[in-house]
Amino acid sequence: MFDELRKRISGAIKGFIKKEEEKPAGGAAAGAGPEAKRGGERGVDINLSAGTKIKGAFLGEIKLSQKDIDNFIEDLEPQLLQSDVSYKAAEALLARLREMLKNANFKSKTMKEDMLEYVRRALFELLGESKEGVDLIGFIKTRISSGNVPVKILFIGPNGTGKTTTMGKIASMLKQDGIDSVFSASDTFRAAAIEQTEHHAKAIGVPVIKSSYGADPPSIAFDAIAYSKAHNIPVVLIDTAGRQETNKNLVNEMLKMVRVAKPDMTIFVGESTSGNALANQIAEFSAHMKIDGIILTKLDCDAKGGNAISIAYTAGIPILFFGTGEAYGSLKRYSDDFVVNSILPK
Ligand SMILES: Nc1nc2c(ncn2[C@@H]2O[C@H](COP(=O)(O)OP(=O)(O)O)[C@@H](O)[C@H]2O)c(=O)[nH]1
Ligand SMILES: [Mg+2]
Numbered sequence: 434m435f436d437e438l439r440k441r442i443s444g445a446i447k448g449f450i451k452k453e454e455e456k457p458a459g460g461a462a463a464g465a466g467p468e469a470k471r472g473g474e475r476g477v478d479i480n481l482s483a484g485t486k487i488k489g490a491f492l493g494e495i496k497l498s499q500k501d502i503d504n505f506i507e508d509l510e511p512q513l514l515q516s517d518v519s520y521k522a523a524e525a526l527l528a529r530l531r532e533m534l535k536n537a538n539f540k541s542k543t544m545k546e547d548m549l550e551y552v553r554r555a556l557f558e559l560l561g562e563s564k565e566g567v568d569l570i571g572f573i574k575t576r577i578s579s580g581n582v583p584v585k586i587l588f589i590g591p592n593g594t595g596k597t598t599t600m601g602k603i604a605s606m607l608k609q610d611g612i613d614s615v616f617s618a619s620d621t622f623r624a625a626a627i628e629q630t631e632h633h634a635k636a637i638g639v640p641v642i643k644s645s646y647g648a649d650p651p652s653i654a655f656d657a658i659a660y661s662k663a664h665n666i667p668v669v670l671i672d673t674a675g676r677q678e679t680n681k682n683l684v685n686e687m688l689k690m691v692r693v694a695k696p697d698m699t700i701f702v703g704e705s706t707s708g709n710a711l712a713n714q715i716a717e718f719s720a721h722m723k724i725d726g727i728i729l730t731k732l733d734c735d736a737k738g739g740n741a742i743s744i745a746y747t748a749g750i751p752i753l754f755f756g757t758g759e760a761y762g763s764l765k766r767y768s769d770d771f772v773v774n775s776i777l778p779k
Contacts, residue, residue: 434757435738435776441512442777446548449505495539502534505548517708517739522559522746530555553777559746560769566726566751568766569698570606573668576697577612583661585654585669587696589687589722591714592675595730595756596702597626600670601633605761607668608637614668617657618643619650619690622674630672637761640666650674650686651693658694671696684721691722698725700753703744705735715748730756733763741772 497505506527513523533555539547569586576584586603588596597620604614616634618641620626627643634641642657654671661669671694676683691699701724703711718724727748729741732755745752745767752767765771 434732434735435741435772437736438513438516438518438738438742438776441516442509442552443549445505445509445512446545446552449501449508449548450544452504495541495544497534497537497539499535502531505534506531513739515737517735517737517743519709519712519739519743519747522739522743525746526555526559526742529558549777553773553779556742556773556776557769560742560772563745564749564751566753566767567698569603569726569753570610572698573607573612574610577667582667583658583669584667585658585671585694585696585698587654587671587673587690587694587699588702589673589699589718589724590675590702591704591707592623594675594702594704594707595728596620596675597629597633597672598759599700599702599728599730599754599756599764600630600672601637602756602761602764604633604637604639604668604670606764608639612668613666614639614670615657615661615664615666616641617654617669617671617694619653620672620674621646621648621650621653626672626674640664651690654690654694669694687718687722699723700726700728701750702728702730704731705729705738705740705744705755706731708737708740711740712743712747715744715750719750724750726751726753728752728754728756728764732765733757738776745772 510523510527513526514520518526530551533551537547537551573584576582588600590596600616604616607614616630616639618627618630620630621644627646631641631643640660642653642660644653650673657669657671660666671690673687673690699722701715701718703714705711707714715724715727727744727750729744729752732741741752741755754767755765757763757765
């Protein structure tokens with residue numbers, strides 16, 4: 434989880450500091466001239482070259498020259514891109530970092546830790562701009578206490594991303610808070626999908642409304658909603674079939690589902706491991722229907738981790754949860770803190 438991103442960011446910082454330390458003294462003397470003076474109103478604007486580093490060590494404070502900042506940003510950018518951070522998110526992050534570094538004073542002893550702290554701050558700033566997601570469980574509780582039930586949640590997304598499993602995780606989470614739900618086994622397309630939904634329903638202890646393979650998915654959702662009303666079950670969780678690509682049939686089926694079930698919330702379930710394809714999938718789905726939130730699954734299998742940042746920053750749709758394993762308990766509510774501290778723990 435985020436391992437590659439963490440390693441690559443730390444590696445870029447270490448490499449940058451090491452490179453600067455290894456600069457030959459001769460080159461340093463030349464570099465110390467104009468670079469050292471640039472923007473030097475504080476008197477400690479020092480190019481991190483060997484000659485000026487003595488001054489830096491002496492003064493105990495280092496200010497990076499423009500050239501040093503440029504070098505570092507150039508080192509860092511490909512590392513971010515290779516960890517699945519999208520170009521747009523990487524550019525935005527680096528622009529913030531660049532501004533921060535311009536005004537930064539470093540202690541020579543804690544240079545590495547200080548640099549890491551600046552990257553953390555830039556990440557917090559970037560994620561702070563992304564759209565804040567609703568607290569799904571809180572939303573459901575508010576609806577229940579105002580008697581506005583059933584609350585209908587629709588799960589959509591490509592094949593195999595974890596829709597059914599995630600639906601189970603949400604049901605389990607609700608159950609822990611004493612809230613009942615009913616499943617609509619509306620994936621009538623994929624082999625064994627109905628049995629899989631029944632398996633989860635049994636394990637969690639919730640009813641499931643099902644039909645046969647090939648049956649009309651919205652009509653099953655319709656029945657599940659009727660069942661919830663008849664049995665006083667406040668939440669209906671509606672599964673759907675995914676396809677590897679969105680196609681016209683699937684879109685029509687989805688639109689019919691939205692018309693019939695009138696979901697209160699439509700959640701896109703996507704795999705964080707699917708790299709740059711994920712942003713396209715989200716864009717394709719949201720071209721046809723309103724997506725209220727994203728659940729990013731398989732973060733535990735995602736060695737790179739950059740997609741969490743890309744999607745949070747770029748999609749314009751909030752991430753509600755991360756799936757971090759196959760167990761029902763492995764659903765982590767999204768927070769900027771969780772992302773930044775998982776990438777770069779303090
Ligand atoms: N490691 C891991 N596996 C997951 C996660 N979410 C789902 N899965 C697994 O992904 C596979 C496909 O999940 P499924 O719910 O059937 O996907 P669906 O086709 O979208 O309904 C199953 O083996 C799940 O156990 C997750 O967060 N982490
Ligand atoms: Mg499924």
